[in-house]
Amino acid sequence: MNIIICDDDRIQVKQIEQFLSAREGYTIFAFHSGAELLQYGPPACEIAILDIKLQDTLGTRLAETLRERYPEIDIIFISSYPQYVTSAFHVKASQFLIKPINRKTFLAEFDYILAERGSRHFRWVVSNKSSIYSLLPSEILYVEAYHRHLFIHTAKQKITICGKLKDVCEKLEGYGFVLCHQGFLVNTRYIERIDGDTIYLTGDDSVPISSRKRKGFIEQYSQIISRHQIDTL
Helix, strand or coil: CEEEEECCCHHHHHHHHHHHCCCCCCEEEEECCHHHHHHHCCCCCCEEEEECECCCCEHHHHHHHHHHHCCCCEEEEEECCHHHHHHHHHCCCCEEEECCCCHHHHHHHHHHHHHHHHHCCCCEEEECCCCEEEECHHHEEEEEEECCEEEEEECCCEEEEECCHHHHHHHHCCCCEEEEECCEEEEHHHEEEEECCEEEECCCCEEECCHHHHHHHHHHHHHHHHHCHHHHC
16 A cells, blocks of 8 residues: 655654554655656556645645546545634545644544455455355445344345344444444444434434443544544535
């Protein structure tokens, strides 16, 4: 995987390179101006980390060109200027981080973007006595467990398989699923509202939320929502 870093602050570039040294399997291309990046950028790139205000151009303008060159790219903006957040929305940035950048926060958001990229291609393959199913995480509304059976609810069907909800949690971890009850794993992208002990989903579906898990669930759900702010505004 190729990663571009473009910031006219050389110290900032070194800091991000240091952050990314905690991860393996990536080739980093560092640039200090938009012109340099456009001239010497790699033939393929998956993630670009751009300063929003470079000396020779705005990061948002650079992002538009990069999207034409690399259609599947994810863009992370870094900036000391929060007033540019709205402009970042317009070029569909994956994240906007305010300087100074915290290592823990940066790596958490970086890992989340990697998981999102993986979810575009990942399929959960399950089977029962009669059929084999290949499911995208985005297709699943929630998974219900009862005794040794799992009921996978999608907008079109309910699939029954044998298994443990614990294993499903591990399989779908990082794709927006949160355990709201000892017997229910919900896809947070379909939540419309939470009212008392019930979570209402898109359509007519609803799932319970236990009092024991409510606080932790709300915290996890809030974190996921904050990560999707750019996409939903």
